[in-house]
Amino acid sequence: MIRVGINGYGTIGRRVANAVSSQDDMIVVGIVKTKPDYISEVASRRFKIFVPDSSYMKAFQDAGIKVEGTLDNLLDDAEIIVDATPEGMGEKNKPLYIKKKAKAIFEGGEEPDVAETSFNAYSNYNDAIGKSYVRVVSCNTTGLARTLYPIQQAFGVKHVEATLIRRATDQNDSSKGPINAVEPSLKIPSHHAPDLKTVMGNIDVNTVAIKVPTTLMHVHVVQVDTEKNASNDGVLEAWNNYRRIIHVKKDDGIKSTAQIMDLAREFGRDRSDLYEIAIWEGSVSAKANRISYIQAVHQESDVIPENVDAIRAMFNLADKEKSIEKTDKSLGIEKRVY
Amino acid sequence: MIRVGINGYGTIGRRVANAVSSQDDMIVVGIVKTKPDYISEVASRRFKIFVPDSSYMKAFQDAGIKVEGTLDNLLDDAEIIVDATPEGMGEKNKPLYIKKKAKAIFEGGEEPDVAETSFNAYSNYNDAIGKSYVRVVSCNTTGLARTLYPIQQAFGVKHVEATLIRRATDQNDSSKGPINAVEPSLKIPSHHAPDLKTVMGNIDVNTVAIKVPTTLMHVHVVQVDTEKNASNDGVLEAWNNYRRIIHVKKDDGIKSTAQIMDLAREFGRDRSDLYEIAIWEGSVSAKANRISYIQAVHQESDVIPENVDAIRAMFNLADKEKSIEKTDKSLGIEKRVY
Numbered sequence: 249m250i251r252v253g254i255n256g257y258g259t260i261g262r263r264v265a266n267a268v269s270s271q272d273d274m275i276v277v278g279i280v281k282t283k284p285d286y287i288s289e290v291a292s293r294r295f296k297i298f299v300p301d302s303s304y305m306k307a308f309q310d311a312g313i314k315v316e317g318t319l320d321n322l323l324d325d326a327e328i329i330v331d332a333t334p335e336g337m338g339e340k341n342k343p344l345y346i347k348k349k350a351k352a353i354f355e356g357g358e359e360p361d362v363a364e365t366s367f368n369a370y371s372n373y374n375d376a377i378g379k380s381y382v383r384v385v386s387c388n389t390t391g392l393a394r395t396l397y398p399i400q401q402a403f404g405v406k407h408v409e410a411t412l413i414r415r416a417t418d419q420n421d422s423s424k425g426p427i428n429a430v431e432p433s434l435k436i437p438s439h440h441a442p443d444l445k446t447v448m449g450n451i452d453v454n455t456v457a458i459k460v461p462t463t464l465m466h467v468h469v470v471q472v473d474t475e476k477n478a479s480n481d482g483v484l485e486a487w488n489n490y491r492r493i494i495h496v497k498k499d500d501g502i503k504s505t506a507q508i509m510d511l512a513r514e515f516g517r518d519r520s521d522l523y524e525i526a527i528w529e530g531s532v533s534a535k536a537n538r539i540s541y542i543q544a545v546h547q548e549s550d551v552i553p554e555n556v557d558a559i560r561a562m563f564n565l566a567d568k569e570k571s572i573e574k575t576d577k578s579l580g581i582e583k584r585v586y
Numbered sequence: 587m588i589r590v591g592i593n594g595y596g597t598i599g600r601r602v603a604n605a606v607s608s609q610d611d612m613i614v615v616g617i618v619k620t621k622p623d624y625i626s627e628v629a630s631r632r633f634k635i636f637v638p639d640s641s642y643m644k645a646f647q648d649a650g651i652k653v654e655g656t657l658d659n660l661l662d663d664a665e666i667i668v669d670a671t672p673e674g675m676g677e678k679n680k681p682l683y684i685k686k687k688a689k690a691i692f693e694g695g696e697e698p699d700v701a702e703t704s705f706n707a708y709s710n711y712n713d714a715i716g717k718s719y720v721r722v723v724s725c726n727t728t729g730l731a732r733t734l735y736p737i738q739q740a741f742g743v744k745h746v747e748a749t750l751i752r753r754a755t756d757q758n759d760s761s762k763g764p765i766n767a768v769e770p771s772l773k774i775p776s777h778h779a780p781d782l783k784t785v786m787g788n789i790d791v792n793t794v795a796i797k798v799p800t801t802l803m804h805v806h807v808v809q810v811d812t813e814k815n816a817s818n819d820g821v822l823e824a825w826n827n828y829r830r831i832i833h834v835k836k837d838d839g840i841k842s843t844a845q846i847m848d849l850a851r852e853f854g855r856d857r858s859d860l861y862e863i864a865i866w867e868g869s870v871s872a873k874a875n876r877i878s879y880i881q882a883v884h885q886e887s888d889v890i891p892e893n894v895d896a897i898r899a900m901f902n903l904a905d906k907e908k909s910i911e912k913t914d915k916s917l918g919i920e921k922r923v924y
Contacts, residue, residue, distance in 0.1 A: 409747070409809060411749040411807045413751055413768055413796055413798065428800050428844065429802055429843045429844035430751055430798065430800055430803065430804075430805040430882070431841055431842035431843070431844075432805060432807075432842075432866060432869060432880045434866055434868035434869050434880075436868075436869060436871060436878070454878075456807050456869075458751055458805060458807065458880075460798035460799070461798070461800055462764075462766050462767055462798065463766060464767055464768075465768065466768075467768040467770060467796060469794050471747060498772045503769055504764050504767040504769035504770075504797075505768045506764060528772055531770060531772050531774060540774070540792075542770045542796075544768070
């Protein structure tokens with residue numbers, strides 16, 4: 249049983265904690281929280297709570313939430329830390345992990361050079377085997393890697409153009425905009441294109457990112473120039489072998505991201521998450537050597553299976569197929585068409 | 587002075603009424619309203635009010651708004667009707683215009699075959715000369731035609747791929763969604779691609795449309811494969827000769843559609859409209875024979891100058907350059923960079 253600590257218990261951290269707890273080869277030995285808020289209160293019923301350093305203890309004592317110790321103490325017990333702290337803090341935390349001889353997983357908000365390799369289970373599981381520092385790429389990059397890898401395998405990829413229509417912020421965050429506007433990122437390519445290369449080799453890709461006022465999901469309009477000619481059926485077939493991709497249909501009433509997330513609630517999963525990338529089947533068009541499609545990404549949860557797989561790879565607990573199968577089974581990810 | 591009637595005084599109709607009133611070679615002889623609402627009340631101070639038929643009169647009388655007569659009466663006086671009624675009604679109204687021997691302009695919500703030609707001032711002014719029935723293409727198609735025509739002239743167009751991130755509805759409409767979701771149109775190409783061909787010949791174009799919860803503007807991510815190689819400066823230079831295109835910069839604080847519409851308010855125009863298509867200068871990228879850019883479209887007003895030009899073409903009052911220059915001068919459209 250790999251002993252896992254979770255540093256940071258926000259959108260990603262709490263979901264990773266739940267997913268790790270659902271595995272039979274790893275266990276959560278503690279989580280690090282900074283504030284004794286409602287999230288800490290609920291978490292304390294299930295996990296041991298640690299704080300970054302002793303200066304944080306009094307607030308938790310005042311709130312009546314038991315604290316087991318500091319991050320330093322957690323690192324004495326944990327073999328690996330999943331660092332889900334806010335963007336850029338992972339890099340600052342890394343020297344402590346090195347000093348305490350703990351492996352660490354970083355999330356997509358960190359720069360790629362924080363780790364020995366970036367990670368997506370489908371596209372480069374093997375790169376993480378035996379490594380000490382691994383970065384799981386962001387929700388958007390994960391979404392692109394998931395659906396492009398099968399296309400790359402089946403048809404070869406010459407060039408990718410993707411427009412990412414990004415949700416402004418998460419559901420529990422009211423501090424960010426836009427509220428009534430559309431905001432393009434004028435850094436082109438957006439950071440997603442170079443990020444994708446960290447897990448898909450030197451793929452030729454351009455990404456344009458546009459923020460819109462919604463909280464549910466990102467939507468990607470993807471166009472791929474392939475080496476070999478493809479057909480609609482061929483593309484759907486290529487994706488069919490990958491459980492972390494699902495197909496949805498307008499004919500079934502799934503018109504927008506609102507219905508996709510409503511469908512996810514029907515699955516009865518932790519936090520009503522959708523780990524899979526959802527592709528609108530009616531959007532898929534393959535003509536000669538050009539494939540187009542539209543997909544939706546649940547930014548809060550699509551990287552969660554990847555965090556579990558990264559742990560397995562880093563401790564060489566299982567090969568790619570075996571790890572993905574175990575993770576999927578534990579999280580209820582199975583072949584589905586809607 | 588061409589005598590113009592306006593049938594329908596909603597988002598487009600009231601703006602056309604104002605624009606026509608600003609010309610020295612045409613005059614508004616009346617507008618048709620269906621309800622005695624606040625818009626009728628304000629309009630009655632400036633324009634003669636007509637109703638579709640006599641059954642509508644009592645409601646206006648009860649509200650104390652003077653009615654001059656019916657659409658039939660207006661058609662006795664008007665030489666041309668701008669039909670800005672809701673989508674699909676223009677086609678039903680057409681037999682009456684034919685019977686009363688009035689020319690008519692239809693808007694982009696109608697099917698192309700309602701008219702002898704579709705119309706964009708830059709790309710096909712001459713097609714409307716002397717015609718009796720002309721259709722001004724929709725706001726999105728106008729936006730595409732405006733910025734693609736200069737590229738076509740300068741570099742030739744082999745293929746266009748555009749992702750249209752569409753505002754859900756207009757500011758004064760609370761009946762439509764989405765409210766918190768992203769909704770792709772799964773009819774691909776969206777209706778914009780065939781619509782663009784009605785004003786730009788047989789241009790090879792694909793469009794994907796995605797609705798997002800905002801009311802201010804549409805945003806287009808456009809990619810053009812050109813015949814000749816282009817440079818960033820060359821593309822900006824090509825657009826520079828066209829006043830109905832403006833360049834905006836993130837460095838000047840224009841990050842999203844919210845700031846663009848705020849900038850428009852500074853111009854002091856009727857209804858704070860932005861007739862021009864706004865291109866983010868930082869989004870423009872020309873490499874070899876591929877040009878990419880991001881533009882924003884004020885859906886309520888970008889077609890207004892085109893309605894005025896269409897009237898001039900249909901009565902052969904001026905050639906293309908002369909009409910565009912007159913319209914632009916009257917509406918305050920001048921060369922600007924921000």
